[in-house]
Amino acid sequence: MSEKVNLKKLIIKIIKTLFIWSFILAVFRYIFPARFDNAVSMSLRYAKEMIIIFPAVLVIMGLADIWVPTNLVKQYLGSKSGLRGKFLAIFLGTLPTGPMYIAFPIAAELLRKKASLSNIIIFLGVWASLKIPQLGIEIQFIGLKFSVLRFIFTLMSIIIIALIMEKIIDVEELEL
Amino acid sequence: MIAVFINLFALILFIVSFYFNNKKSKKSLRKALFKGLGLAPQLISLIFIIGIIFAFIPPELIKEYLGGDFSIVQVGAAALFGSIMMIPSLLALPLAGSLIDAGASYTPVAAFVTTLTMVGFVTIPVEMKELGKKITIYRNVLAVIFALIISLLIGVFM
Incomplete structure (x- = not known):
């Protein structure tokens, strides 16, 4: 029931958005008739690129949401430490599971359960910036080389940040 | 190229998921649909904004x-x-x-x-x-x- 209402709301919002932009476009066409075709062809090119990649990315995210419940993440990340724990933190962070504000409570809970600070910082960093489906979008729209460079440098940075923070911060003194 | 790869990847994941549990898989498709519809107004705006960036700036x-x-x-x-x-x-x-x-x-x-x-x-x-x-x-x-x-x-x- 509530899903139906929700669906209706979403579709109304989409129609509204289309209406608003059609109006803006009509105004542009009136003011700059010469450039109008150019704008339309550029928009269509990007629309096409989005249509070929977004459904697949959304399906992957939907599947991950169903198969990788946050409980599983907690269970695995909480118990492993050392180098294996670091790899696990990276792996679990790249899984397409939800926005950042979900990750903070998980991180806090794990720290209370004595997970190592560096692993948690790695997990948070990877979760925020190196999600697998987003990488597909990045390669499609910016390019493979950019994406590979960003992935490597970001991963290295996250690990360095985690090690620096573990050196500086004494978890025992924190009130979590 | 990457689009083909991602679509294949999604398809394979979905088939595997469907094989193990078709109910869960359907639920995940519904999630994907709703996320997509939620994202659609912003994506539509983005498509228009990109057109305007290219043609008018x-x-x-x-x-x-x-x-x-x-x-x-x-x-x-x-x-x-x-x-x-x-x-x-x-x-x-x-x-x-x-x-x-x-x-x-x-x-x-x-x-x-x-x-x-x-x-x-x-x-x-x-x-x-x-x-x-x-x-x-x-x-x-x-x-x-x-x-x-x-x-x-x-x-x-x-």
Whole structure:
């Protein structure tokens, strides 16, 4: 029931958005008739690129949401430490599971359960910036080389940040 | 190319998932549909904005502000913008790509993308509440510094 209402709301919002932009476009066409075709062809090119990649990315995210419940993440990340724990933190962070504000409570809970600070910082960093489906979008729209460079440098940075923070911060003194 | 790969990947994952549990798989499709519909208004806006960027903002203007040789002001502004804004990367990445197509340099675009994902000014209150002041401040300050280093390195290697 509530899903139906929700669906209706979403579709109304989409129609509204289309209406608003059609109006803006009509105004542009009136003011700059010469450039109008150019704008339309550029928009269509990007629309096409989005249509070929977004459904697949959304399906992957939907599947991950169903198969990788946050409980599983907690269970695995909480118990492993050392180098294996670091790899696990990276792996679990790249899984397409939800926005950042979900990750903070998980991180806090794990720290209370004595997970190592560096692993948690790695997990948070990877979760925020190196999600697998987003990488597909990045390669499609910016390019493979950019994406590979960003992935490597970001991963290295996250690990360095985690090690620096573990050196500086004494978890025992924190009130979590 | 990447689109073909991702679509194949999604298809294989879905078939495997369906084989193990068709109910769960259907649920995941419904989730995907709703997420897509929720994202659609912003994607539609983005498509129109990109058209307007290309057709109505002269390329010289984009080159002047976001292109050309490395400039501290340019990269700093891009990093500040990325740190403050909270745009889902599913939207920000196509936008970033369109700016590069329009003549922007890689360094400021990288600064924008890295700070957008690594630094979250908007989520600082939530982070402080959950993890405390100390972790939050160190994490975000270090993230800003490293995001700038990353964008410079990307600029050098691209």
